[in-house]
Amino acid sequence: MVDTTGSPGAAEPPARGHSRGSAREHILATATALIAARGMDAVTMADVAAACAIAPSALEHQYPSKEDLLTAVLARRDEVTERKHGTADAPGRRILTEIVRHAEDNAGVRNIVQAFAMIVARGTDDTHPAHDYFQVRYVAVHEQWVRTFLDLKEAGELRDGVDPAVAARQTTALMDGLQIQWLYDERVDMAADLRCFFDSLLLRPLEG
Amino acid sequence: MVDTTGSPGAAEPPARGHSRGSAREHILATATALIAARGMDAVTMADVAAACAIAPSALEHQYPSKEDLLTAVLARRDEVTERKHGTADAPGRRILTEIVRHAEDNAGVRNIVQAFAMIVARGTDDTHPAHDYFQVRYVAVHEQWVRTFLDLKEAGELRDGVDPAVAARQTTALMDGLQIQWLYDERVDMAADLRCFFDSLLLRPLEG
Numbered sequence: 001m002v003d004t005t006g007s008p009g010a011a012e013p014p015a016r017g018h019s020r021g022s023a024r025e026h027i028l029a030t031a032t033a034l035i036a037a038r039g040m041d042a043v044t045m046a047d048v049a050a051a052c053a054i055a056p057s058a059l060e061h062q063y064p065s066k067e068d069l070l071t072a073v074l075a076r077r078d079e080v081t082e083r084k085h086g087t088a089d090a091p092g093r094r095i096l097t098e099i100v101r102h103a104e105d106n107a108g109v110r111n112i113v114q115a116f117a118m119i120v121a122r123g124t125d126d127t128h129p130a131h132d133y134f135q136v137r138y139v140a141v142h143e144q145w146v147r148t149f150l151d152l153k154e155a156g157e158l159r160d161g162v163d164p165a166v167a168a169r170q171t172t173a174l175m176d177g178l179q180i181q182w183l184y185d186e187r188v189d190m191a192a193d194l195r196c197f198f199d200s201l202l203l204r205p206l207e208g
Numbered sequence: 209m210v211d212t213t214g215s216p217g218a219a220e221p222p223a224r225g226h227s228r229g230s231a232r233e234h235i236l237a238t239a240t241a242l243i244a245a246r247g248m249d250a251v252t253m254a255d256v257a258a259a260c261a262i263a264p265s266a267l268e269h270q271y272p273s274k275e276d277l278l279t280a281v282l283a284r285r286d287e288v289t290e291r292k293h294g295t296a297d298a299p300g301r302r303i304l305t306e307i308v309r310h311a312e313d314n315a316g317v318r319n320i321v322q323a324f325a326m327i328v329a330r331g332t333d334d335t336h337p338a339h340d341y342f343q344v345r346y347v348a349v350h351e352q353w354v355r356t357f358l359d360l361k362e363a364g365e366l367r368d369g370v371d372p373a374v375a376a377r378q379t380t381a382l383m384d385g386l387q388i389q390w391l392y393d394e395r396v397d398m399a400a401d402l403r404c405f406f407d408s409l410l411l412r413p414l415e416g
Contacts, residue, residue: 177381
């Protein structure tokens, strides 16, 4: 989120005089809560506008379609996750632990995980509003993972033969794929399987 | 496909007097070819009926909705893949090699891979026509992989600490997840990354 309120580090939106940035945050936080509670398909643009106490036309001005809104909801979730888990600049082993925690968190927000799975799949069609966001996101996530595994390799933490670029793609694939399996069967423990994978790359198993 | 023609091992449908089984096979093979050529969203029920030279009502009698037809197309694809690669009863290392080949094949049928990704995601909603098929399929695929990795473990082929059930879920997750990455960026080599994963489980790298 681009904070345009002029108060650096402000955790809450201003009580009055919504800036563009905080209005956007309000819409996306509200839409996220509605989707988490009811599921993506059960939430309409009108529901979101009503819950935000804004006119449907004002919502449509920012998000012309529900797919645009859903894409923005998922993009915001990526930002929130990165802030919460500090994955942008933590050292290697810490990032792996935080991502395992993120997988644990996901098991508590089924409707959001399902929305992600559905929109990621739809976005593979290059005419879909989510296409460009996810195409750029997969490149960025890949580069982040490559850097993490390169750092771990330089620190002598990885087993012989682990290729940082391959491990990067495998990590993202595992996270996406385990979510699908979990959506079909909630006994799948996404965090445990991800931790096992990281441990198979590391010389010393992950903490925690 | 349940062959009801009474000629065991017949590779082609009978030239006349379509049985129920061969009529079904004709519809699904035709729909598969149309989807492969044009993409899932560009193919209508009317297109499939016309290409099969049957009335739309006859198609709808068998597949009440396009989602039902798409589910059946993907189910048939699973059967075809299993027959082609003989994954039902090949020994462990052979199955891994064949699955790597299958991942190579997938890179040649983008529209089918995309249809799979989209319908698998939609099917996570338990009201979707594909839900029950994929729920059962994921259990069956998991059991097959567990058996494969247990066999490999007993044969002394696996590295210490590889858990067959975890490896089974990871394999399926990797295949599903790599497909998503490849749909966003065709430079991703699904087969190579899958092979690397298998090699990380095995004491001796895969053949071929």
